Amino acid sequence: MTARLLEVRHLATHFFTRAGVVKAVDDVxxxxxxxxxxxxxxxxxxxxxxxxxxxxxxxxxxxxxxxxSIKLKGQELVGLPQExxxxxxxxxxxxxxxxxxxxxxxxxxxxxxxxxxxNAHERVSTATxxxxxxxxxxxxxxxxxxxxxxxxxxEFSGGMRQRVAIAIALLHRPDVIIADEPTTALDxxxxxxxxxxxxxxxxxxxxxxxxxxxxxxxxxxMASRILVMYGGRIVESGxxxxxxxxxxxxYTRGLLNSLPSRAAPGQPLTQISGLPPSLGALxxxxxxHPRCPRADAICLTAPETTGHERRDWRCHHPLTAVSA
Amino acid sequence: xxxxxxxxxxxxxxxxxSRRFVxxxxxxxxxxxxxxxxxxxxxxxxxxxxxxSVxxxxxxxxxxxxxxxxxxxxxxxCGILVPSAxxxxxxxxxxxxxxxxxxxxxxxxxxxxxxxxxxxxxxMRIGDTIAEGPIAHGLVSKxxxxxxxxxxxxxxxxDPDAAPRYPHQFSGGQRQRIAIARALAMKPDVxxxDEPVASLDxxxxxxxxxxxxxxRQELSLTMLFISHHLxxxxxxxxxxxxxxxxxxxxxxxxxxxxxxPQHPYTQALLAxxxxxxxxxxxxxSFKPIPGELPSPMAPPPGCHFHLRCTFAQARxxxxxxxxxxxxAQAAACHFAGELQxxx
Numbered sequence: 040m041t042a043r044l045l046e047v048r049h050l051a052t053h054f055f056t057r058a059g060v061v062k063a064v065d066d067v068x069x070x071x072x073x074x075x076x077x078x079x080x081x082x083x084x085x086x087x088x089x090x091x092x093x094x095x096x097x098x099x100x101x102x103x104x105x106x107x108s109i110k111l112k113g114q115e116l117v118g119l120p121q122e123x124x125x126x127x128x129x130x131x132x133x134x135x136x137x138x139x140x141x142x143x144x145x146x147x148x149x150x151x152x153x154x155x156x157x158n159a160h161e162r163v164s165t166a167t168x169x170x171x172x173x174x175x176x177x178x179x180x181x182x183x184x185x186x187x188x189x190x191x192x193x194e195f196s197g198g199m200r201q202r203v204a205i206a207i208a209l210l211h212r213p214d215v216i217i218a219d220e221p222t223t224a225l226d227x228x229x230x231x232x233x234x235x236x237x238x239x240x241x242x243x244x245x246x247x248x249x250x251x252x253x254x255x256x257x258x259x260x261m262a263s264r265i266l267v268m269y270g271g272r273i274v275e276s277g278x279x280x281x282x283x284x285x286x287x288x289x290y291t292r293g294l295l296n297s298l299p300s301r302a303a304p305g306q307p308l309t310q311i312s313g314l315p316p317s318l319g320a321l322x323x324x325x326x327x328h329p330r331c332p333r334a335d336a337i338c339l340t341a342p343e344t345t346g347h348e349r350r351d352w353r354c355h356h357p358l359t360a361v362s363a
Numbered sequence: 364x365x366x367x368x369x370x371x372x373x374x375x376x377x378x379x380x381s382r383r384f385v386x387x388x389x390x391x392x393x394x395x396x397x398x399x400x401x402x403x404x405x406x407x408x409x410x411x412x413x414x415x416s417v418x419x420x421x422x423x424x425x426x427x428x429x430x431x432x433x434x435x436x437x438x439x440x441c442g443i444l445v446p447s448a449x450x451x452x453x454x455x456x457x458x459x460x461x462x463x464x465x466x467x468x469x470x471x472x473x474x475x476x477x478x479x480x481x482x483x484x485x486x487m488r489i490g491d492t493i494a495e496g497p498i499a500h501g502l503v504s505k506x507x508x509x510x511x512x513x514x515x516x517x518x519x520x521x522d523p524d525a526a527p528r529y530p531h532q533f534s535g536g537q538r539q540r541i542a543i544a545r546a547l548a549m550k551p552d553v554x555x556x557d558e559p560v561a562s563l564d565x566x567x568x569x570x571x572x573x574x575x576x577x578x579r580q581e582l583s584l585t586m587l588f589i590s591h592h593l594x595x596x597x598x599x600x601x602x603x604x605x606x607x608x609x610x611x612x613x614x615x616x617x618x619x620x621x622x623x624p625q626h627p628y629t630q631a632l633l634a635x636x637x638x639x640x641x642x643x644x645x646x647x648s649f650k651p652i653p654g655e656l657p658s659p660m661a662p663p664p665g666c667h668f669h670l671r672c673t674f675a676q677a678r679x680x681x682x683x684x685x686x687x688x689x690x691a692q693a694a695a696c697h698f699a700g701e702l703q704x705x706x
Contacts, residue, residue: 082564082565083564196655196656198655199655226429226591227428227591227635227636228428228631228632228652229655229656231635231636231651231652232651232652232653234637234649234651235649235651253564253565255639256636256637256638256648259641259648260637260640260648279640280640280642283639283641284641284642293566295639297565297566297568298565298569298594298639299569299572299594299597299598299599300597300598300638300639302598304597304598304599304618305598305599307576307577308572308573308598310569310570310573311566311570312570314534314536314537315564
């Protein structure tokens with residue numbers, strides 16, 4: 040029996056702008072178990088990054104969490120004062136961001152940045168901090184860590200910077216790491232290195248990982264469970280292979296069919312028509328209905344999450360399982 | 364694969380083309396040099412002695428990671444960057460004029476850029492953006508330009524009444540359609556597409572790829588399709604060239620290169636891309652290439668890939684390999700055709 044680490048229930052994060060309410064995250068529920076890797080998939084503007092930020096309490100006005108609960112090992116995070124959240128961030132939940140060029144401070148050496156990150160939660164001597172920095176950098180596959188500690192971020196390549204960012208996230212052995220498109224800005228061969236590194240870290244250290252990405256293949260290589268987001272909601276979830284092999288939501292199937300690898304070379308791809316909706320002006324009911332081939336009148340009402348066991352979807356007309 | 368207009372006639376030829384970028388020497392450096400300190404000249408050899416040919420109606424995919432020189436090569440083929448050495452011909456004619464300051468002399472090749480947010484003038488109505496080139500080159504009169512613009516907007520799947528709007532009123536995918544319309548309105552024979560779908564979401568990427576496939580058939584375009592995305596290139600290309608640090612390491616039909624790679628880099632690159640996992644309990648679907656991409660300012664001697672190559676021998680460290688036939692394609696490896704890759 041695995042222990043429940045994170046329990047998210049009916050989470051809603053809205054932004055109250057002059058142009059109206061932007062429902063970035065709407066009624067999102069999921070669980071994360073100790074040592075589990077889940078993938079959060081969606082296109083830009085689907086609310087996947089905002090879900091990650093909500094878990095960390097990083098939502099700034101005019102946005103706020105309007106509803107729902109986030110429980111980390113039973114402790115409720117929604118409504119915690121800023122000071123308490125600050126003590127959690129980096130220590131129990133850490134985040135790795137997309138762009139390794141902007142997440143590190145350009146005027147501090149790597150050693151200084153790591154020392155600051157350690158000091159945020161505990162007092163240690165400079166020598167101890169340095170030793171921990173070397174340990175954690177070696178852990179993420181940075182060769183010659185002791186010498187490179189005194190370098191500045193601009194002396195590192197993109198892949199190396201992302202390793203440093205991951206090392207900083209690992210410093211306090213958090214329960215959960217949220218990785219927001221951490222390999223999107225990297226080259227193909229470097230992406231594969233980081234993916235392999237993260238996989239072995241998660242396995243060895245028993246940390247849970249939420250991997251946010253638009254790339255289905257990358258997510259399928261990382262995560263044992265997948266959550267597909269569209270218009271601020273989770274429209275489908277389940278074990279990775281099962282969701283990708285037997286999608287039940289028309290959006291998931293459309294996304295899969297859009298991949299060039301799914302069609303014979305030179306043949307037209309089965310595309311999803313239309314554009315993703317703006318989170319500020321979501322269509323009523325199922326947000327996907329204007330682009331859905333199966334949509335009818337009932338789709339104007341929002342579908343509830345249905346499903347069985349660990350397989351969920353939000354659709355009035357789910358696809359039937361091909362190989363159940 | 365379309366058989367519409369692909370012929371054996373060679374249409375675009377690239378002959379021994381190179382491009383070096385020499386960093387600007389500051390006044391301080393020049394004074395120091397005059398006083399006797401060695402002047403450090405670190406030229407970036409972005410493209411080194413590349414030759415290739417594209418047949419009429421063919422799509423050549425150009426794959427490489429950052430710093431491989433793929434964009435530089437594309438820009439030289441399009442005539443917007445002057446080569447340091449070598450020549451590009453389209454249908455026998457040189458793309459650039461001769462002389463001390465060579466200029467582009469043809470409108471037969473046009474380019475589509477990666478970022479549709481940066482490649483459209485935000486202060487010009489899109490109709491004016493599309494009509495500017497054709498009017499300047501006499502393809503259409505000013506009076507007829509609106510109808511001409513509307514024709515091309517319809518062709519790329521946009522509302523023809525959108526001509527008076529500004530770029531900010533469109534989404535990323537729609538902007539890329541505008542950029543395609545602008546290129547096509549010049550009635551080019553050759554289209555150079557530099558990462559045209561890299562900044563688009565998956566569902567929009569599929570729409571744009573379908574548009575490329577359709578336009579290619581209808582207009583019998585010859586295309587150079589540059590991308591780092593192996594799956595996208597496979598889908599649209601007849602032939603594929605793989606670049607690494609300024610050199611072509613492998614070139615051949617898409618089928619041959621993808622199913623039977625002959626260069627260790629091609630093989631490793633293909634293996635490093637995660638594949639969709641469709642079976643339970645089969646998680647590892649990719650294998651990283653060890654090591655970092657070397658800086659193009661200081662590429663390793665001999666074969667540029669030898670530092671990361673599991674097959675490297677002493678010879679690879681000194682002697683640069685040349686492209687030679689291997690399998691159904693050509694590869695620049697001393698041991699091409701002799702290597703056993705583990706899958």
